[in-house]
Amino acid sequence: MGTPEFPHLGKHCSVGECRQIDFLPFTCDRCNQVFCLQHRGYFNHQCPNANQNDVTVLICPLCAKGVRLVLGEDPNITWDTHVNTDCDPSNYQRATKKRRCPVPGCKEVLSLSNSVRCRDCTQEHCLKHRFGPDHKCPGPKKPDSGFSLVGMFNKSQKGKSLQDRSSKSSSWWGSSLMNAVSNVCASAESGMMKVNNATTQALQKAKSGTAESSSGGELVEQCVQCRARFSTVSALIEHVERSHQQSSRAGGNRVAIDVCPKCSKGFRDPVALVEHVERDH
Numbered sequence: 208m209g210t211p212e213f214p215h216l217g218k219h220c221s222v223g224e225c226r227q228i229d230f231l232p233f234t235c236d237r238c239n240q241v242f243c244l245q246h247r248g249y250f251n252h253q254c255p256n257a258n259q260n261d262v263t264v265l266i267c268p269l270c271a272k273g274v275r276l277v278l279g280e281d282p283n284i285t286w287d288t289h290v291n292t293d294c295d296p297s298n299y300q301r302a303t304k305k306r307r308c309p310v311p312g313c314k315e316v317l318s319l320s321n322s323v324r325c326r327d328c329t330q331e332h333c334l335k336h337r338f339g340p341d342h343k344c345p346g347p348k349k350p351d352s353g354f355s356l357v358g359m360f361n362k363s364q365k366g367k368s369l370q371d372r373s374s375k376s377s378s379w380w381g382s383s384l385m386n387a388v389s390n391v392c393a394s395a396e397s398g399m400m401k402v403n404n405a406t407t408q409a410l411q412k413a414k415s416g417t418a419e420s421s422s423g424g425e426l427v428e429q430c431v432q433c434r435a436r437f438s439t440v441s442a443l444i445e446h447v448e449r450s451h452q453q454s455s456r457a458g459g460n461r462v463a464i465d466v467c468p469k470c471s472k473g474f475r476d477p478v479a480l481v482e483h484v485e486r487d488h
Contacts, residue, residue, distance in 0.1 A: 222246045270295045271302035308333040310342045385481060392477070401432070 220243040233247035234240070237256035249257035263275040265282075267289065274289045276282050280347070295372040306317040308331075315321070315333035323337040324330070327347045336342040365396045428437040432451050437443040466473050469488045473479040 221247055222252055267294060270298045272298065306331070308336055310336045404431075 217228050218232045218241045220227045220229060220232070221240040222242065225246060227244060227245075229241075229243040232241040232243065235242060235247075235249070235252070235254055237249065237254050237259055240252070243251050246252040258278060261278070263276040265276065265286075266272070267274055269290070270293075272289075272293065272295075274285060276285055306322070307313070308315045308317060310332060313333060313336060315335065317331055317333060321334050322331045323334060325332060325337070325339065325342070325344055327339060328342075328344050330342075332342050339346075396447070428440055428443040428447060429435070430437070430443060430451075435446065437446060437456045465475075465477050465479060467483060467488075469484065472483070476485065
């Protein structure tokens with residue numbers, strides 16, 4: 208055994224039937240004895256402490272959790288302790304249920320290598336349905352717009368600025384056209400009122416008989432419209448019916464056309480002209 212340079216080189220195998228000298232022996236980590244290459248295993252040299260560091264785990268059929276068996280303890284006692292303390296039957300579905308693709312009709316089991324999480328709906332899908340149109344993705348979630356005074360104030364300021372800009376562009380044309388239309392309508396109404404008042408006054412005088420003709424043939428009756436004088440009331444009435452009512456009727460049959468100052472387009476209704484300018488110009 209050994210050499211002068213290495214006096215402790217090599218040892219005998221601890222197995223009684225072997226006792227072979229091995230220059231590179233193996234030391235058992237359980238019984239701390241030396242063995243040759245043939246008897247280095249626990250079973251080969253029948254190690255008494257072979258089960259000292261063994262770990263045996265049983266899977267509970269109720270909760271799918273692992274139950275470690277304690278060395279030197281009856282497995283039945285270990286099982287009863289687990290059932291009375293740690294066993295949770297609700298965990299069985301979570302542990303054994305396989306993740307599948309949520310697309311209807313797809314039964315692909317999801318794993319780390321074939322699952323992709325969508326950025327918009329935050330759900331995991333298989334590689335076949337990883338794109339949004341394939342799994343009918345509703346799109347990104349809209350942020351909840353909470354009630355904030357600052358946001359409402361900013362929105363109101365923006366709305367006011369936009370309304371001011373749009374109103375300034377069309378306020379001048381709208382106001383000017385409305386003023387012109389109102390002036391035309393007022394002048395036409397005043398003229399018609401004057402003619403009607405004169406006619407009604409003359410008719411009332413003729414019917415009531417208050418107006419009497421003068422004996423000397425003087426021109427005492429005067430037309431309100433043209434300031435012409437007549438000797439009798441009947442002559443005045445004939446003059447008004449012949450001259451002023453016909454002119455008013457002829458003027459009433461005429462159609463007034465208003466022209467747009469921007470595009471020279473004619474309109475019969477002044478309101479239509481105002482709407483045209485506000486809409487197109």
